[in-house]
Amino acid sequence: MSKGYTISRIIFTVLLSFCIAGHILSSAADSMLSLPGIYTNIIRDEKLADKAYSAIEDDFKKQYNTTAIPTEVYMDAISTEWLEKEMCKRTEIYLDYIDGTYTDYLTNFTALEESITTFFNEYAESIDYKPDEAFDKKLSETIENAKSTIEQRMDAFYMNTLRDNGYLDKLRKFTPIIGIINWCLFGVSMLLVVLLAFIERNRNWRRLYWAGTGFFCGGALTAIPCIYLLFTNAVSSFAVKDPIIFTAVTDLLDTGIWRVMIRSILYIALGVITITLNVIFSKKEQTEITDKSK
Amino acid sequence: MNKSKNTKQSGTDKEQYMSRTSLILMPLLVLILCIAIAIPVLIRPYEKISTFTKIAFMDDMKTSGSSSLEIVNAEISKEYDGETYSDGEVVIPKFGEQYAALEIESIGLYVPVYWGSNAELLELGAVQSTSSTAAGSGGNVVIDAHVNTFFNELDKAVVGDKVTLYTQYGRFTYEVSELIEFRASDKKYVLPAKEEKLTLYTCEMQVFGSSEKRIGVVCKPVEMIYYNQKEAE
Numbered sequence: 028m029s030k031g032y033t034i035s036r037i038i039f040t041v042l043l044s045f046c047i048a049g050h051i052l053s054s055a056a057d058s059m060l061s062l063p064g065i066y067t068n069i070i071r072d073e074k075l076a077d078k079a080y081s082a083i084e085d086d087f088k089k090q091y092n093t094t095a096i097p098t099e100v101y102m103d104a105i106s107t108e109w110l111e112k113e114m115c116k117r118t119e120i121y122l123d124y125i126d127g128t129y130t131d132y133l134t135n136f137t138a139l140e141e142s143i144t145t146f147f148n149e150y151a152e153s154i155d156y157k158p159d160e161a162f163d164k165k166l167s168e169t170i171e172n173a174k175s176t177i178e179q180r181m182d183a184f185y186m187n188t189l190r191d192n193g194y195l196d197k198l199r200k201f202t203p204i205i206g207i208i209n210w211c212l213f214g215v216s217m218l219l220v221v222l223l224a225f226i227e228r229n230r231n232w233r234r235l236y237w238a239g240t241g242f243f244c245g246g247a248l249t250a251i252p253c254i255y256l257l258f259t260n261a262v263s264s265f266a267v268k269d270p271i272i273f274t275a276v277t278d279l280l281d282t283g284i285w286r287v288m289i290r291s292i293l294y295i296a297l298g299v300i301t302i303t304l305n306v307i308f309s310k311k312e313q314t315e316i317t318d319k320s321k
Numbered sequence: 322m323n324k325s326k327n328t329k330q331s332g333t334d335k336e337q338y339m340s341r342t343s344l345i346l347m348p349l350l351v352l353i354l355c356i357a358i359a360i361p362v363l364i365r366p367y368e369k370i371s372t373f374t375k376i377a378f379m380d381d382m383k384t385s386g387s388s389s390l391e392i393v394n395a396e397i398s399k400e401y402d403g404e405t406y407s408d409g410e411v412v413i414p415k416f417g418e419q420y421a422a423l424e425i426e427s428i429g430l431y432v433p434v435y436w437g438s439n440a441e442l443l444e445l446g447a448v449q450s451t452s453s454t455a456a457g458s459g460g461n462v463v464i465d466a467h468v469n470t471f472f473n474e475l476d477k478a479v480v481g482d483k484v485t486l487y488t489q490y491g492r493f494t495y496e497v498s499e500l501i502e503f504r505a506s507d508k509k510y511v512l513p514a515k516e517e518k519l520t521l522y523t524c525e526m527q528v529f530g531s532s533e534k535r536i537g538v539v540c541k542p543v544e545m546i547y548y549n550q551k552e553a554e
Contacts, residue, residue: 092467093469240348
């Protein structure tokens with residue numbers, strides 16, 4: 028086995044390793060951006076709507092000191108079921124936005140608007156106040172403030188903030204590319220596997236040894252940072268301690284890490300199996316050749 | 322001749338096959354090589370995002386799930402029977418500490434006063450901005466509270482009403498000297514002053530929602546009693 032051949036095998040194996048690592052990362056990212064089920068499951072499993080309901084109630088309780096509008100006026104018009112439905116719908120809409128198929132969506136706040144209007148009218152009547160321009164202005168301000176308070180709490184994944192700051196638009200440009208990159212890397216990886224097998228075409232049990240090495244190294248390259256993140260529990264040090272955002276974001280990050288981890292483990296396993304088979308059978312092959320030569 | 326040919330052939334075959342140890346070690350060596358290539362390539366992108374990640378994943382906030390504000394409620398006695406002084410030491414409290422109790426007997430107002438101003442403290446009583454001076458230290462003592470709760474009756478105060486501020490270091494009596502009205506953006510009444518005075522204010526009670534207008538009283542000092550003597554400088 029000449030040095031030149033060994034070096035070329037190593038170079039192709041290193042290339043294969045990076046292609047596999049890239050394929051693992053891009054396929055995990057692609058699945059995270061294209062599967063709304065990941066997000067809606069987090070909303071349902073972590074009961075984020077219950078947390079949002081309590082947070083909204085607290086917000087309106089605090090606002091009572093300055094607005095004198097009882098919390099029930101708002102809370103009677105919303106429910107956890109409604110919040111969950113809206114949170115899931117909004118997340119799907121934002122994912123569609125990232126995907127480039129955005130359709131404008133407005134949450135139906137009719138019940139809330141009616142509840143606030145009724146309270147204002149009844150209160151005005153109780154103090155013999157004739158509704159005027161100031162009344163209408165205050166009413167519309169209160170409705171807008173209530174909507175914005177609720178919408179803020181429904182945005183568990185920070186999507187609205189990310190969109191307002193232009194991050195979703197940046198992501199939107201990359202989303203179609205991620206899918207293409209993923210398939211390109213997979214294609215290049217397969218080509219390298221074929222190339223490495225071709226180089227070893229004379230050795231039955233050596234054909235996939237270098238490919239196995241590439242799978243193992245590619246998987247390990249992405250698994251090592253994941254293991255570090257999981258062992259140090261780095262995700263839980265997320266600075267935003269708002270219960271809804273913290274739960275949603277850390278769960279999402281954990282899901283992402285595990286998606287990379289599972290893919291890495293699969294490639295490592297594939298690599299280890301291939302290498303083991305090579306170690307066992309290439310020795311037999313070597314013995315047979317040696318025997319024949321005798 | 323034939324024997325030597327066979328030996329040569331066998332040697333070439335052996336060379337073409339890596340030993341079992343090499344087969345096992347090779348993947349690890351390739352992995353080390355890959356890591357050695359990846360590290361310098363990834364250093365720059367890592368540096369770019371490290372500022373963001375350090376802020377987004379602050380380790381020191383790992384366990385603090387709630388507000389870092391430590392609210393301290395204190396027992397402030399109206400009936401101090403110890404030794405008193407006409408001049409004394411002012412004790413500046415910590416943010417979030419209840420440092421006084423405010424009383425306007427004529428309108429039935431008696432509320433705790435917290436040092437520092439934020440939404441959480443405004444839930445508990447009246448608050449004094451840390452930018453104003455503590456009672457008894459000579460300056461503008463600015464206290465405010467929500468109109469729907471603690472300062473609900475403040476608009477009923479009239480010129481001449483007695484206002485007492487009981488603190489842990491003294492009792493300070495004032496008299497309402499002026500009824501005031503100003504816009505929230507107008508800082509005229511809350512700015513620091515040279516002479517001791519007490520400014521109390523709240524939002525104007527509105528039929529619906531909060532108002533931009535503030536109403537309150539300015540009080541002049543009548544009696545300053547300290548519970549501790551000022552240390553000689």
